[in-house]
Structures are given as structure tokens and as C-alpha cells.
Amino acid sequence: MRAWWQVAWVCLATAGCGGPLPEASLSEEHAPEEVTAHWDAPLPKLGPATLLKDIYPPPPGPFPDPLGGPSPTELVSFRGKLFFSAFDFEADRGALWRSAGTTASTVPVKHLDDSPGRLTVVGRQLFFIEGFMEHGADLWVSDGTTAGTRQVKDLAPEGGTASLADFIAVGNTLYFFRSVRPTLIATENLELWRSDGTSAGTVRVKDLGPRDTVNGPFDLASVGNRLFMSLGVPDTGVELWVSDGSASGTRLVKDINPGAASSFPRNLTQAEGVLYFSADDAVHGREVWRSDGTAQGTELVEDTVPGPQGSEAQIFALFKERLYFATFTPGFTVTEIRKLDPDPSCHPRSNLVASIPNPYADLPLDFFIFVATSTATERKLYFTLFYDIGSPAPFDVQLWRTDATAQGTKLLYQPLIVSPDLRPPTPVPTDDGRVVFYAFDEAHGHELWVSNGQPSGTRLLQDIVPGPASSYPQDLLRVGDFIYFTALDGQLGREIWVLPVPRPQVANH
Numbered sequence: 330m331r332a333w334w335q336v337a338w339v340c341l342a343t344a345g346c347g348g349p350l351p352e353a354s355l356s357e358e359h360a361p362e363e364v365t366a367h368w369d370a371p372l373p374k375l376g377p378a379t380l381l382k383d384i385y386p387p388p389p390g391p392f393p394d395p396l397g398g399p400s401p402t403e404l405v406s407f408r409g410k411l412f413f414s415a416f417d418f419e420a421d422r423g424a425l426w427r428s429a430g431t432t433a434s435t436v437p438v439k440h441l442d443d444s445p446g447r448l449t450v451v452g453r454q455l456f457f458i459e460g461f462m463e464h465g466a467d468l469w470v471s472d473g474t475t476a477g478t479r480q481v482k483d484l485a486p487e488g489g490t491a492s493l494a495d496f497i498a499v500g501n502t503l504y505f506f507r508s509v510r511p512t513l514i515a516t517e518n519l520e521l522w523r524s525d526g527t528s529a530g531t532v533r534v535k536d537l538g539p540r541d542t543v544n545g546p547f548d549l550a551s552v553g554n555r556l557f558m559s560l561g562v563p564d565t566g567v568e569l570w571v572s573d574g575s576a577s578g579t580r581l582v583k584d585i586n587p588g589a590a591s592s593f594p595r596n597l598t599q600a601e602g603v604l605y606f607s608a609d610d611a612v613h614g615r616e617v618w619r620s621d622g623t624a625q626g627t628e629l630v631e632d633t634v635p636g637p638q639g640s641e642a643q644i645f646a647l648f649k650e651r652l653y654f655a656t657f658t659p660g661f662t663v664t665e666i667r668k669l670d671p672d673p674s675c676h677p678r679s680n681l682v683a684s685i686p687n688p689y690a691d692l693p694l695d696f697f698i699f700v701a702t703s704t705a706t707e708r709k710l711y712f713t714l715f716y717d718i719g720s721p722a723p724f725d726v727q728l729w730r731t732d733a734t735a736q737g738t739k740l741l742y743q744p745l746i747v748s749p750d751l752r753p754p755t756p757v758p759t760d761d762g763r764v765v766f767y768a769f770d771e772a773h774g775h776e777l778w779v780s781n782g783q784p785s786g787t788r789l790l791q792d793i794v795p796g797p798a799s800s801y802p803q804d805l806l807r808v809g810d811f812i813y814f815t816a817l818d819g820q821l822g823r824e825i826w827v828l829p830v831p832r833p834q835v836a837n838h
Contacts, residue, residue, distance in 0.1 A: 372761055373831035375779060376791050380818070381428060381825040382435040384415050400815055400823035401426070403448040406808040407455045408473050412438070413825065414445045414457070425457065425471060425478060430811040430827055438471065439478040445469065449496040451503045454526045456481075458493050466491035466507070470526045481524060482531045486511050493522075499551040501525070502574065507533075508540055519543045523574055534572060535579040538562065550597035550604060555622060557582075557604050559594040566591030569606070571622045582620055583627040585610045594618075596644035600652050600671035605630070607642045607654075614639015617654055621673070630669070631679055634658070640665075645700040647671075648710040649733060653703075654679070661696040662687050664714065666731060666738060682731060683738035685714070689725070694718045701726065701753035704764060708732060709782050711756045711764055713745060721749040728756070728766065730782050741780050741787045742768055748801070751775060757805045757812050761833045765790065765812055767802040774799030777814075777828075793826075794819045802826075 385399055403414040410427050417424040417437055423444035428435035443460030450456075459467040459480075466485035471478035484507055485491040491509040498504075503524045510517045517540040524531035537543050537560070544561030551557075554573070561567035565584045568591065572579035585592035585608050592608040599605075604622070609615040613632045616639055620627035633656045634640040640656035647653070651668040658665070663686050669679040687696060696718060703712040709730045716725040726745040731738040745754060745768045756764035768778040773792045776799065780787035793800035793816055800816040801823075807813075812828040 372763070372781070373833070375759065375763065375765075375831065376777075376828060378777060378791055378793070378812075378814075378816075378826045378828040380821070381430075381813070381827045382432045383821055383824060384417075384426075384435075385822045385824060386418055401825050402444075402804075403446060403457075404804050404806045404813060404815075404825070405448045405450055405455070406806060407450050408453070409809055410473065411806070411808045411811075411813050411825075412448060412455060412471075412473070414448065416444055423459070427473060428813075428825070428827075430809070430829075435825075438473070439475055441469075447493070447496045447505075449498060449503065451498040451526075452501040454503075456496060456503050456524070456526070466493055466509075468493065468524065468531065470524075481526060482528045484509075484522075484531075488512055489515065495546055495549060497549045497551060497556065499523075499556045499574075500554045502554075504534075504549075504556050504572070506546065517541070521572060521579060534574060535576045537579075547593070548595055548597045548606075550599055550606075552599045552604050552622075553602060557597055557606075557620070557622075559597065559606075561591060564589065567593050569594045569604075569608070569620060569627065582622060583624040585618070585627070596654075598644050598647070598652070600647055601673050603671065603673045605644055605652055605671060607644060609639060612637060615641050617642045617644065617669075617679075619671075619673075630676070633665075633667070633679070643700055645712060646703040646705055646710055648705045651733070653682075653710065655700050657698060660690070661698045662690045664698055668733065682733060683735045685729070685738070687716075689716065694724070696724075702755040704756040704758060706758045706762060706764065708762065709737075711741075711780075711782075713753045713755075715753055722747060723749070723753075726753050728768070728780070728787070730780075739784060741782070741784055742778070744769055746775065748775065748799075751801060752803065754802075754805060756780070757807045759812075759830050761831075765805065765828065767805070767814075769799075772797060775801050777802050777816075793817075 401413045401415040405412050410429050412427050422440045424437035425439045425445050427438050441459050445457040448457045455471045457469050467483050468481040470481050489511045493505050495506045507520045519537045519540050521534040542563050547559040549558050556572045558570045560570045566589050569582040571582050594606045594608045597606045604620045607615050608618045614637050617630040619630050642656050644654040652671045653668050656665045663684050665684050666682040667679040670677045701713045701715040711730045714727045718724045727743040728741045747769050754766040756766040758764050763781050765779050769775045774797050776792050777790045779790040802814045802816045805814045810830050815823050816826050817823050
């Protein structure tokens with residue numbers, strides 16, 4: 330790819346490059362209120378959600394911690410079905426499970442000595458490890474069938490220990506990191522590996538060095554057939570690295586904050602074949618950067634807040650062919666939602682979509698605000714704002730939506746969660762413009778909610794545990810015509826529940 334300075338002249342001749350586009354040309358929704366469905370529109374009934382299958386037997390004695398204890402984990406969508414990890418108490422073994430949305434179709438695929446972990450879809454293959462930590466060096470792969478679920482390679486050295494982590498698909502290849510001690514008293518090293526699903530094709534890419542001097546990886550992204558990562562070594566600190574799958578091609582891209590100091594690249598995101606990320610070079614503060622994998626092609630995109638304090642820029646979504654990121658004024662008094670055209674042939678400036686004042690700015694608290702999750706539908710981008718003051722529980726977590734206009738950027742609900750052990754939800758779209766998520770209110774606790782993109786159309790969907798007690802839904806995932814999640818009903822342990830997603834109604838003319 331050409332360096333940015335080699336194609337900068339193109340920006341002068343390309344419409345929209347080098348400066349903000351008129352807002353009127355950036356949105357199809359000139360009257361968001363008029364085109365958004367309300368609850369009196371003919372939307373199909375959603376719900377109820379039901380227990381998929383009682384996999385875990387009722388716990389003996391007092392009911393356990395609702396957010397602890399055994400439960401199905403690692404929910405992924407693979408070949409049109411749900412796959413997950415769970416212990417099979419009848420067989421007294423770990424197992425890889427699959428489901429097509431019914432109790433009868435929810436069955437173990439393969440029994441293992443320990444529960445599978447790090448389930449990662451790579452093309453037509455599902456990779457995982459058998460067990461965690463000291464038992465987590467046994468790499469497996471599955472095509473979704475019992476016969477096609479097999480061990481790829483045991484990567485624990487004889488007489489030593491190893492663990493595998495940070496799985497990511499790069500094209501049709503799995504990349505991962507191995508922490509290994511050749512003997513119990515040897516120094517632990519960090520290595521980059523790749524696998525095509527065969528023993529011969531599972532190879533070490535590069536020994537990155539002793540684990541006590543190598544930091545990370547902190548973030549990973551796939552761009553074409555290359556792996557980008559945020560990795561730290563003593564000479565350069567935590568900076569941007571890239572790998573093409575070879576030892577010589579696994580290298581530092583650029584020492585953005587020169588010397589042993591770190592730029593801490595974050596939010597690594599692929600857009601138009603280019604890597605976008607945020608970094609702090611100690612001159613401009615944390616701002617948006619981009620890279621083509623070369624030092625000369627790695628550059629600051631925009632200095633949104635001039636000076637070393639920076640804007641604390643955070644990239645969080647691709648929506649309508651635009652890259653969305655949040656910036657913050659000093660003291661986190663205002664959150665600004667911005668977008669830019671990621672066309673690699675130009676160097677565009679961002680457009681301000683909306684400014685969101687911090688409603689708690691007058692309180693004597695030290696805030697840190699960030700976008701925790703996001704989901705794009707055909708017409709709207711949903712995102713959650715997390716207000717952190719350093720306490721175990723979140724101070725506030727809010728659900729917002731935008732249609733790429735200031736007037737179409739709205740707060741839908743708060744607080745989404747009040748428990749320190751519950752992750753902010755990632756809203757899951759239906760096929761008719763609604764999203765399903767979980768939220769909290771005093772009357773119902775943490776339960777399943779739904780929104781049509783309007784504050785008035787954001788409501789409780791189902792009170793699984795009636796009253797102020799919570800079912801604590803988690804792990805929402807859309808697979809085909811179902812939304813799966815884990816929850817408690819007050820009688821069983823944490824199990825998988827299923828919510829059928831109705832198909833859109835076709836109007837008769």
C-alpha cells in the first residue's frame with residue numbers, strides 16, 4: 330500500500346476528502362422521529378424467552394452466588410448453530426455442545442477430560458483448547474460434528490508447562506500466543522503461533538522473549554492476511570506490531586512514542602483495508618492514528634484536541650461506511666461522538682455527530698468515561714456509555730443511539746447495570762429495527778429489555794424472576810432465528826435461555 334504522503338495530492342481532487350462533508354449529505358434520515366417505528370406500529374410479538382435445556386443439576390444446599398458457580402460459557406455462532414462449553418454432569422466430563430434452538434437439538438458434540446475454552450471460529454473450523462491455565466495447551470478443532478472434532482496438537486512441552494491465549498482469526502488461519510516454560514524452573518517465554526487446523530500446519534511464528542519483559546498483547550486486529558497487535562518490549566515500550574505469519578515479518582511497525590515510553594495503541598480496527606487505532610505519542614495526547622503496516626505509512630489522522638493532553642479518542646464502531654469514535658473534553662465534561670470517512674486514499678477530517686454533556690460534571694468526582702459496547706443496525710448505531718469513578722460498581726451505564734445526526738442521537742435508558750459483576754450489554758438486533766439487551770430497574774432487578782430506538786419504546790421485555798430479584802441475563806448472542814443468553818430463574822443454576830426472533834411481516838398491497 331502506498332504511503333499516505335504519496336497519495337495526499339489525491340485528496341485535493343476528491344470530494345469530501347481533507348475536510349468535513351456537509352451534514353445534509355451524511356444522513357438519509359432528515360426526520361428521525363417520523364421514520365422510527367413506535368410500539369403502536371404493526372411489529373410482531375417478541376418473546377417469551379424460555380429455558381433451552383437444564384444442563385446443570387439444581388445446586389445442593391443454599392442457592393449459590395448468582396454471578397458465580399458453574400454455567401455454560403463461550404457461546405459462539407458456528408455453521409448456523411449455537412456452540413458452547415459446559416460440563417456434562419451425567420457423564421462427569423467436560424463437553425463441547427451445540428444447539429439448533431430446541432431442547433432436543435441441544436446435545437454434547439464431544440466429551441473431553443476438561444471443559445473447552447477460547448472457542449474461536451476461523452472460516453469453516455471451530456478452534457478451542459481443552460481446559461484453562463495449566464491444562465490449557467491442548468489445541469482442538471471441530472467442524473461441528475462428533476467425528477470431526479479432534480485434537481490438533483498438544484503444545485505443552487514434556488516436563489514443562491504451557492498455556493494458550495489471545496485467539497484470533499486472520500483469514501483462514503488461527504493465530505494465538507503460547508506462554509511456555511520448557512521446565513518447571515525455566516523462564517517463561519511468550520511465543521506467537523499459527524494453525525490451519527492440522528498438526529503439521531500448527532507452527533511457532535516467533536519467540537517474542539521472556540514473559541517478564543514482554544508486555545501484552547493488549548489488543549489484536551486482523552487486516553487482510555496480517556495480524557496487528559499492541560505489544561511491549563523493553564526498548565520501545567508498548568507499541569504497534571504486525572505479523573505476516575513469518576518470523577522475519579513479525580516486527581515493530583513504528584515507535585510512536587520514541588524510546589522506552591509507550592504509546593499504548595488501543596481500539597485496533599480494520600476499515601477499508603487499513604488499520605485505525607488510538608495512540609498517545611506524548612506530543613498530541615491520545616488521538617486517532619492509522620497504519621498500512623509500514624513506519625512511513627503510520628500517521629496521526631487528526632489532532633482533535635491540540636496539545637499533549639489529547640482527546641482520549643476511542644474508536645468504537647463502523648456504521649454506514651464511516652468510522653465512529655468518541656472524544657472527550659478535559660475532565661470528561663463532554664463526550665463528543667465523531668465520524669470520519671476511512672478512505673485510504675485521502676486524509677479526511679472528522680465530522681462532529683453529537684455532543685453529550687456529562688450530567689454529573691458538577692459532582693466532586695474523578696470521572697473516566699468510555700464507550701463500553703456498540704451494535705449497528707441498518708438505520709441506527711447503538712452504544713453504551715460507561716461512567717467510571719474508580720468504585721467496584723459502575724456509577725452509571727447508559728444506552729444511546731444515533732442515526733448519524735445530532736437530533737437523532739438520543740439517550741434511551743439508564744442505568745443498564747448496577748452490579749459490579751455484570752458486564753455492560755451489547756444490544757442484539759432483531760429483524761425489524763429493535764434491539765434486545767438487559768437493564769436494571771428497582772421493580773424488576775436486572776432483566777431482559779427491548780428497544781425500538783425511541784425512549785418511549787424502550788421497556789422491560791420479560792421479568793424472568795418476578796419482582797425486584799434479578800435473573801442477571803448475560804452473553805446475548807444472535808444465531809439464525811434465535812437470541813441466546815444465560816440467566817437464572819431462581820430455582821436452577823445459570824442456564825442457557827432462548828428467545829425466538831420473529832421474521833418481519835410483509836405488507837400486502
